[in-house]
Amino acid sequence: MRIRILITLLIYMIVQGVLFGIGMVVVLATPLKEQANVLVPWVVGITFIIAVPVALGVAPRMLAWREMRSRRPSEESRL
Template sequence: MTNRTAISLLIYGMVQGVLFGTGILAVVYIPALKTHAALSIPVVIAASVAAAIPLSWKIAPMMRARHQRRMARRREPAGA
């Protein structure tokens, strides 16, 4: 398993949770969606599960780069 895949799997749940929460808030606060909540909520669930996959795949390299920059700063000598 590559580092990118491992990081993506670790952050998938967090990304999916944020997307789901945002979608549920939209269903609760938008009257048109609230009246059709029996349909809107399953759509939000499916959309958040599906959208979290590419988003976590895109976020993973940014997190890895941030870690690599931090490690490079620690390795630099103090006078450089």
């Protein structure tokens, strides 16, 4: 369970950064830039919240991939 939490936290930070970048591009590269002082805090808050379920959905898949990869026979055992 501890590994799943650590993987979730790692993925959360990555997902939150990507979502924040997308949100900032949308705000600053469109006519919404006139309202940037109001929208930027909203982007931060929304990406902070949206990243949680995304990370919780991706973490079990990464953990399953890690388990599957560790069970595969290695190249050295085939020789």
